[in-house]
Amino acid sequence: MELKSKIPPGPLAEKWSKAKATYKLVNPANKRKYDIIVVGAGLAGASAAASLGELGYNVKCFVFHDSPRRAHSIAAQGGINAAKNYRNDGDSVYRLFYDTIKGGDYRAREANVYRLAELSVNIIDQAVAQGVPFAREYGGQLENRSFGGVQVSRTFYARGQTGQQLLLGAFQALERQIALGTVKQYNRHEMLDLVVVDGHAKGIVTRNLVTGKIEAHSADAVVLGTGGYVNVFYLSTNAKASNATAIWRAYKRGAAFANPCYTQIHPTCIPQSGDYQSKLTLMSESLRNDGRIWVPKAQKDTRPVKQIPEAERDYFLERKYPSFGNLAPRDIASRAAKEVCDEGRGVGPSGRGVFLDFADAIKRLGRSAIEERYGNLFDMYHDITAENPYETPMRIYPAPHYSMGGTWVDYNLMSTIPGCYVIGEANFSDHGANRLGASALMQGLADGYFVLPVSIGDYLAGQMGKKVAADTPAFTDAIASVQDRTSRLLSAKGSRTVDSFHRELGTIMWDYCGMARTDEGLRKARTMITELREQYWRDVKVLGTGEEPNQSLEKAGRVADFFELAELMCIDALHREESAGGHFRSEYQEEGEAKRNDDKFLYVAAWEYTGEGSEPRLNKEPLEYEEVKLATRSYK
Amino acid sequence: MNLKIHVWRQKSREAEGGFVTYSADAISPDASFLEMLDVVNERLMEKGEESIHFEHDCREGICGSCGMMINGVAHGSRGNGLATCQLHMRHFKDGDEIWIEPWRARAFPVIKDLIVDRGGLDKIIQAGGYISVNTGSAPEANMLLVPKAVQERAMDAAACIQCGACVAQCPNGAAQLFTSAKVSHLGLLPQGQPERKERVLKMVAVMEEMFGSCTLYGECEAVCPKEISIDFIGRMNRDYLAASVTTAKKEKVET
Numbered sequence: 001m002e003l004k005s006k007i008p009p010g011p012l013a014e015k016w017s018k019a020k021a022t023y024k025l026v027n028p029a030n031k032r033k034y035d036i037i038v039v040g041a042g043l044a045g046a047s048a049a050a051s052l053g054e055l056g057y058n059v060k061c062f063v064f065h066d067s068p069r070r071a072h073s074i075a076a077q078g079g080i081n082a083a084k085n086y087r088n089d090g091d092s093v094y095r096l097f098y099d100t101i102k103g104g105d106y107r108a109r110e111a112n113v114y115r116l117a118e119l120s121v122n123i124i125d126q127a128v129a130q131g132v133p134f135a136r137e138y139g140g141q142l143e144n145r146s147f148g149g150v151q152v153s154r155t156f157y158a159r160g161q162t163g164q165q166l167l168l169g170a171f172q173a174l175e176r177q178i179a180l181g182t183v184k185q186y187n188r189h190e191m192l193d194l195v196v197v198d199g200h201a202k203g204i205v206t207r208n209l210v211t212g213k214i215e216a217h218s219a220d221a222v223v224l225g226t227g228g229y230v231n232v233f234y235l236s237t238n239a240k241a242s243n244a245t246a247i248w249r250a251y252k253r254g255a256a257f258a259n260p261c262y263t264q265i266h267p268t269c270i271p272q273s274g275d276y277q278s279k280l281t282l283m284s285e286s287l288r289n290d291g292r293i294w295v296p297k298a299q300k301d302t303r304p305v306k307q308i309p310e311a312e313r314d315y316f317l318e319r320k321y322p323s324f325g326n327l328a329p330r331d332i333a334s335r336a337a338k339e340v341c342d343e344g345r346g347v348g349p350s351g352r353g354v355f356l357d358f359a360d361a362i363k364r365l366g367r368s369a370i371e372e373r374y375g376n377l378f379d380m381y382h383d384i385t386a387e388n389p390y391e392t393p394m395r396i397y398p399a400p401h402y403s404m405g406g407t408w409v410d411y412n413l414m415s416t417i418p419g420c421y422v423i424g425e426a427n428f429s430d431h432g433a434n435r436l437g438a439s440a441l442m443q444g445l446a447d448g449y450f451v452l453p454v455s456i457g458d459y460l461a462g463q464m465g466k467k468v469a470a471d472t473p474a475f476t477d478a479i480a481s482v483q484d485r486t487s488r489l490l491s492a493k494g495s496r497t498v499d500s501f502h503r504e505l506g507t508i509m510w511d512y513c514g515m516a517r518t519d520e521g522l523r524k525a526r527t528m529i530t531e532l533r534e535q536y537w538r539d540v541k542v543l544g545t546g547e548e549p550n551q552s553l554e555k556a557g558r559v560a561d562f563f564e565l566a567e568l569m570c571i572d573a574l575h576r577e578e579s580a581g582g583h584f585r586s587e588y589q590e591e592g593e594a595k596r597n598d599d600k601f602l603y604v605a606a607w608e609y610t611g612e613g614s615e616p617r618l619n620k621e622p623l624e625y626e627e628v629k630l631a632t633r634s635y636k
Numbered sequence: 637m638n639l640k641i642h643v644w645r646q647k648s649r650e651a652e653g654g655f656v657t658y659s660a661d662a663i664s665p666d667a668s669f670l671e672m673l674d675v676v677n678e679r680l681m682e683k684g685e686e687s688i689h690f691e692h693d694c695r696e697g698i699c700g701s702c703g704m705m706i707n708g709v710a711h712g713s714r715g716n717g718l719a720t721c722q723l724h725m726r727h728f729k730d731g732d733e734i735w736i737e738p739w740r741a742r743a744f745p746v747i748k749d750l751i752v753d754r755g756g757l758d759k760i761i762q763a764g765g766y767i768s769v770n771t772g773s774a775p776e777a778n779m780l781l782v783p784k785a786v787q788e789r790a791m792d793a794a795a796c797i798q799c800g801a802c803v804a805q806c807p808n809g810a811a812q813l814f815t816s817a818k819v820s821h822l823g824l825l826p827q828g829q830p831e832r833k834e835r836v837l838k839m840v841a842v843m844e845e846m847f848g849s850c851t852l853y854g855e856c857e858a859v860c861p862k863e864i865s866i867d868f869i870g871r872m873n874r875d876y877l878a879a880s881v882t883t884a885k886k887e888k889v890e891t
């Protein structure tokens with residue numbers, strides 16, 4: 001497989017203009033003759049589907065939710081970055097670019113990240129025009145706040161509901177196109193396969209989640225905006241239904257999967273409280289602006305907080321990273337929390353927790369200021385834990401949150417299958433080995449509003465009249481294989497529920513492919529996953545039929561794919577004998593910090609499917625740094 | 637804690653439904669309501685019975701997927717701004733009996749068990765719940781100043797999660813609170829002014845076609861997980877009236 005990144009030549013700041021100037025165009029009158037399938041209506045999918053509709057393409061948009069507005073993007077709390085420099089604090093497109101490259105531990109493509117930083121400002125303009133109620137200053141201008149890993153204030157937010165408001169902007173734009181007839185919306189439809197004809201993506205197979213009907217849909221191009229995969233860990237901050245099936249099916253049809261081991265563990269989540277736990281709740285990173293993170297200096301110190309004197313507290317982030325302090329990037333903050341808990345200094349019943357304390361901030365700014373900034377987060381914490389964070393510090397612990405890895409795409413967001421584009425969290429493109437806060441919303445919307453709608457024309461211009469009907473063999477075969485899989489899951493009639501398997505898989509992944517990984521552990525995990533997967537197909541219990549709404553069946557298919565993806569994550573983590581960003585190999589560290597190996601691993605690992613039971617093939621896309629000098633990432 | 641739950645089971649839209657009683661034993665008071673149902677479901681499936689179907693996703697009270705009538709109350713509690721997924725078992729007492737039903741409204745037909753079809757709400761948005769601005773045509777964001785108080789008020793309205801609790805709790809099955817929240821969110825902001833009149837007329841027309849009519853019971857506000865104020869209904873009614881009058885006169889645009 002040849003990986004052509006298609007990065008335009010020329011100076012970094014001119015690449016995107018250059019690309020746009022050289023893309024082939026589709027004649028406006030011809031656009032409606034092209035069918036484009038968009039799977040997913042999160043920030044990425046909804047913004048893409050709406051924008052493609054506005055351009056005049058004929059769009060079909062599929063989601064498994066009952067409405068496009070339910071996508072997981074709705075849950076994003078903290079904010080979205082943009083290099084507006086409204087604060088006059090020295091921000092610029094270049095600085096946002098640089099922060100993101102450095103934040104990603106020098107494992108992202110310069111050209112993509114620069115484009116992202118450039119487009120960030122247009123996203124804010126677009127969102128405001130749509131009526132997104134971002135926070136404002138008393139003079140009526142847009143307000144900003146700080147987020148982790150940077151020293152300027154460039155994050156735009158709408159209370160603690162930034163993702164919701166941005167998604168509603170995109171959703172409303174999408175609903176407008178639905179009303180205008182340019183987009184046909186298919187809710188409660190789950191994509192279960194990608195159809196490839198003569199090497200080109202020509203459609204998808206879906207299951208109607210109400211009737212159970214399995215159908216094929218053909219198009220001139222397929223866009224996947226299906227979100228991330230950290231639910232492979234079972235417990236994560238993602239919505240319960242977030243899953244990897246769409247991109248996994250694409251992988252098995254030939255779309256290389258890049259850097260699967262780059263997963264982000266978010267430092268500030270509410271710790272697990274029992275076995276019944278179904279998900280972990282994120283407490284937005286923005287809290288680290290005013291909250292101070294600490295643990296007692298002594299091990300197993302169970303005194304009530306107020307009795308632990310200042311001198312006996314260890315504000316470990318401030319101590320280790322004086323210049324970034326509590327705003328150290330996520331990977332670093334998470335590992336530091338794990339470390340102090342491993343030392344036996346963790347707090348809470350399980351000993352896996354650290355304090356996030358607002359006492360100083362409340363003293364300094366007053367309770368009402370804190371309430372205005374974080375009120376809804378404090379309420380959420382209170383609802384879940386029955387503790388009052390205005391009075392006693394929050395307890396937090398890291399949890400799986402985001403996947404930097406995903407489908408490999410070129411500069412134009414096309415996967416290694418021509419005609420199959422992947423956008424948003426589902427692709428690997430912009431965050432390297434670690435994502436900075438408030439950058440996912442930015443990337444999803446940059447992809448969906450501004451990049452894909454333009455870049456896709458370059459491909460479509462060459463596809464005039466090459467549509468394949470949905471009753472041809474490639475489609476009927478794909479339908480048959482989906483039906484076969486469904487009936488295998490239904491007919492196993494074993495003894496264990498899907499969730500019980502998923503939990504067990506999640507524990508393996510958390511223990512061996514989570515915050516710290518070792519050669520030995522990863523090998524062990526691979527064996528355990530293969531064994532468990534084999535047992536799964538034999539012993540899973542899926543009740544009901546395929547011809548009705550069947551939530552166990554839906555889950556069963558997703559978990560089956562998680563098993564395969566989990567194995568690839570371990571393979572990738574094992575092969576990457578260095579530590580970079582969210583991928584921390586215990587063997588490769590220097591004074592407790594991640595130790596990269598740029599000589600050997602300065603590349604994107606793009607894995608290629610080679611068939612059932614055969615090892616995936618590694619393809620390497622070398623990363624070339626022309627602008628930024630590689631350096632050891634330091635937040636000290 | 638040990639509980640007895642009576643759950644509405646209905647195989648499909650056409651099938652007849654009814655309550656089935658299950659015991660929910662050894663439930664942690666720290667579990668959420670949906671986690672309690674998860675536990676019950678795991679036990680049911682182990683016994684070979686199909687799980688109780690209910691909709692959910694974020695489990696943080698923001699996606700609007702979840703929602704059921706709990707002891708006759710949408711989302712199970714009044715006046716404290718919680719969605720079903722945010723309700724914790726500590727709100728109940730050991731030995732309680734709990735009645736669990738799907739949203740009850742003419743506009744929300746049951747799909748299975750506790751899952752209903754809320755598609756009508758999307759139809760209201762399609763009618764005009766947006767600002768018509770194509771990608772790329774937006775001016776620089778700070779060219780437009782929005783007073784903080786206006787933005788805050790718009791945000792109060794925009795917080796709606798489209799769960800449908802307002803419709804489900806309303807004796808008339810009306811969607812006024814939902815519709816007025818969107819009409820107000822967009823109508824308060826300067827960006828929303830050009831289409832303000834047309835928007836309210838179109839959205840209300842679809843709302844009235846699909847949902848019941850509002851007689852100001854106020855039940856919607858009491859159960860809204862985002863505590864959206866009923867004042868927005870008054871605001872929408874004023875907007876609607878003003879729009880009907882001026883469009884009836886075929887308002888002449890001064891040029």
Ligand SMILES: Cc1cc2nc3c(=O)[nH]c(=O)nc-3n(C[C@H](O)[C@H](O)[C@H](O)COP(=O)(O)OP(=O)(O)OC[C@H]3O[C@@H](n4cnc5c(N)ncnc54)[C@H](O)[C@@H]3O)c2cc1C
Nearest residue numbers: 040041042043044073078079191227424425438439440441
């Ligand atoms: C709790 C939380 C808070 C966050 N806060 C922030 C923040 O403050 N700032 C920030 O920048 N980022 C934040 N993030 C990250 C960010 O929200 C996500 O990365 C981003 O929203 C992903 O958007 P997306 O469009 O790629 O995918 P999603 O929003 O996950 O959308 C996926 C879509 O695909 C559909 N879909 C998936 N698979 C299929 C299939 N097989 N068939 C049919 N449809 C399918 C779904 O129905 C859905 O519509 C946060 C994440 C979490 C979990």
Ligand code: FES
Nearest residue numbers: 693695700702721
């Ligand atoms: S599950 Fe999302 S609001 Fe309850």
